[in-house]
Amino acid sequence: MDDLINYYSFSKEEWKHFYNEIDLPLTQNGLRHIKAFNDRISIQDVSDIFKPLVHMIRLQKDNFDQWQTIKARFLHKRVRTVPFIIGISGSVAVGKSTTARVLEELLTNYFTGENIKLITTDGFLYSNAELKQRGIYDKKGFPESYNMAKLITFLNSVKSGVPVVQSPVYSHQSYDIIPNRFDIIDRPDVLIVEGINTLQLPSNEQIYVSDFTDFSIYMDADEQLIEKWYLERFGRLMDTAFQDPHNYYYKYAIGDRNEAFNMAKNVWETIDLPNLKANILPTRSRADMIMHKTENHIIDRLYLRKY
Numbered sequence: 599m600d601d602l603i604n605y606y607s608f609s610k611e612e613w614k615h616f617y618n619e620i621d622l623p624l625t626q627n628g629l630r631h632i633k634a635f636n637d638r639i640s641i642q643d644v645s646d647i648f649k650p651l652v653h654m655i656r657l658q659k660d661n662f663d664q665w666q667t668i669k670a671r672f673l674h675k676r677v678r679t680v681p682f683i684i685g686i687s688g689s690v691a692v693g694k695s696t697t698a699r700v701l702e703e704l705l706t707n708y709f710t711g712e713n714i715k716l717i718t719t720d721g722f723l724y725s726n727a728e729l730k731q732r733g734i735y736d737k738k739g740f741p742e743s744y745n746m747a748k749l750i751t752f753l754n755s756v757k758s759g760v761p762v763v764q765s766p767v768y769s770h771q772s773y774d775i776i777p778n779r780f781d782i783i784d785r786p787d788v789l790i791v792e793g794i795n796t797l798q799l800p801s802n803e804q805i806y807v808s809d810f811t812d813f814s815i816y817m818d819a820d821e822q823l824i825e826k827w828y829l830e831r832f833g834r835l836m837d838t839a840f841q842d843p844h845n846y847y848y849k850y851a852i853g854d855r856n857e858a859f860n861m862a863k864n865v866w867e868t869i870d871l872p873n874l875k876a877n878i879l880p881t882r883s884r885a886d887m888i889m890h891k892t893e894n895h896i897i898d899r900l901y902l903r904k905y
């Protein structure tokens with residue numbers, strides 16, 4: 599990683615001193631919200647890593663807003679608020695959605711009066727029926743399993759200021775797209791887009807998801823650790839969500855536990871790990887920031903793109 603010549607590399611100790619004078623509103627309420635969706639998260643990490651990060655994004659967004667205004671005036675166009683889009687990418691189970699939710703919570707508190715929204719690109723997967731028809735049901739998460747044209751049209755509509763844009767919804771409960779269910783995105787100030795494919799180059803499109811993102815983060819960790827987190831999460835879900843008879847994995851929750859873990863390990867080894875190696879990790883060097891995580895999800899190093 600230190601071979602990345604166009605990145606500054608910071609230990610957490612170094613990073614946490616940047617802009618530490620800002621008062622990040624980690625209110626009791628905000629803390630409660632974060633703990634509610636993940637009670638194992640290190641609040642010290644949230645403070646050390648996200649305080650400078652949120653401040654840096656503020657500076658970058660101010661600069662972005664200013665440039666959009668200057669550009670519109672130059673072109674004799676109406677000045678309007680253009681949504682600032684943050685992409686978060688990385689392996690399955692590395693912690694993208696957890697990071698995205700922390701960022702959403704902090705930006706909502708810190709960017710007073712601004713509308714912060716979060717979506718996941720899971721909603722742009724083809725449905726299970728469509729994946730089966732295309733013969734790629736065992737390739738869920740691979741580039742070809744996403745309707746990238748639809749995702750790009752979505753991002754273009756959001757950027758263009760279309761008032762009501764539909765973002766389709768994926769359910770981990772049914773392990774499928776929910777038909778006719780959408781999140782509505784209505785001209786947000788900031789949109790966080792979380793998904794393994796936010797830095798990928800679609801083979802059949804002329805434009806990329808990254809053409810629409812103004813700041814991108816890649817969550818990085820050793821693959822053995824990510825596998826451990828994948829299996830730990832599976833274990834927790836076995837005791838909770840999978841207990842619901844409507845859950846896709848219900849039969850494993852009520853069956854032999856070893857068999858269930860063998861199945862999960864097999865999914866990791868045959869789908870998610872090969873996808874990480876072939877399609878996700880190679881996109882790391884496109885990110886504006888790489889966050890490296892170690893044991894217990896602690897972020898130990900940050901890489902920030904120089905140019």
Ligand SMILES: Nc1ncnc2c1ncn2[C@@H]1O[C@H](COP(=O)(O)OP(=O)(O)OP(=O)(O)O)[C@@H](O)[C@H]1O
Binds near residue numbers: 828895
């Ligand atoms: N900072 C953290 N502290 C403690 N646990 C964490 C942290 N970040 C993530 N986790 C845990 O690691 C697991 C994977 O995290 P998460 O679900 O956010 O990953 P993801 O990258 O969004 O996965 P997927 O691509 O499958 O949606 C979860 O069990 C989550 O609770």
Ligand SMILES: CC(C)(CO)[C@@H](O)C(=O)NCCC(=O)O
Binds near residue numbers: 865
């Ligand atoms: C929905 C994705 C692709 C990404 O979040 C992932 O969680 C997934 O379901 N991967 C397929 C293999 C698996 O079940 O882990």
